[in-house]
Amino acid sequence: SSLLGGARILTPFGVPTKKNNSIYLKKLNYLLNKQLNVSEYLLNKGSFTYINDLNKEFNLSLNEDSFDKNIFVFKTIKAIIHKENLKNLKNEINLYLNDFHLKNPLRKGVPLATINNLFFKGINLINEFQDEFQEKDNFVSLKTFKVKLSKDEKKIKDEILILLKKQEFNGLSFEKLNDHFHKNINFKEVFQYLTREGLIVKLNDYFLLKGFYQEALNRLDKFLIVNTQITLAEFRDLLKTSRKMALVYLENFDEKRVTKKIDSYRIKNNI
Structure with a gap:
């Protein structure tokens, strides 16, 4: 100086x-x-x-x-x-997560990035607090928290799954499902929960059970092993659905690079 x-x-x-x-x-x-x-x-x-x-x-x-x-x-x-200050920080995170779980009982937790930005200057420090908080698949929750459906929510869950099972490969639009449950305030939450958990797959404007989506892929796979290429009509017959619905599947498979469209048929996309 x-x-x-x-x-x-x-x-x-x-x-x-x-x-x-x-x-x-x-x-x-x-x-x-x-x-x-x-x-x-x-x-x-x-x-x-x-x-x-x-x-x-x-x-x-x-x-x-x-x-x-x-x-x-x-x-x-x-x-x-x-x-x-650490004690205060833990309390703040605790209150924040507690509040979130109360308001969103069917969500896994708060996105990791949100927690990092709110409490740790954007740095991932949650693993330093493994006694109180848990991080799984980039979601943070209280150690004691588990997603739990109420009786009514369980009923809705079962009903949604039954409805979609009846539809087989056709699925249903959100509007149709919503109409079916329009008087029940819990429907949306349960529906989102099933989508998040991967039990329901979204295909364009349709929702169907994951099992049917998987089965559609399997049937396509088996067909292409024998025939090397498939037309829209052939795939429609494989699923016993409408042309419109069969196209929804094929466009999804193209997007996911499972199939590749050439002229009026598709082949397996070997990338």
């Missing part, structure tokens, strides 16, 4: 700051006295801090083992947080 008219300049590249900014004042104090109380500094800061940033800012050489019992170290990202 240099002397300017008797005053020492501590931070030549200082950031403009409000007079009552306690962290800033503590920082000045540290630069004057070379005494940083890390625990107090972190407590004031609230969120986690990278050890490297702390070292740079205060010209220190701390590592993961430099801290006392008041400080929690995120080993994966070499960051630290005061245990008081």
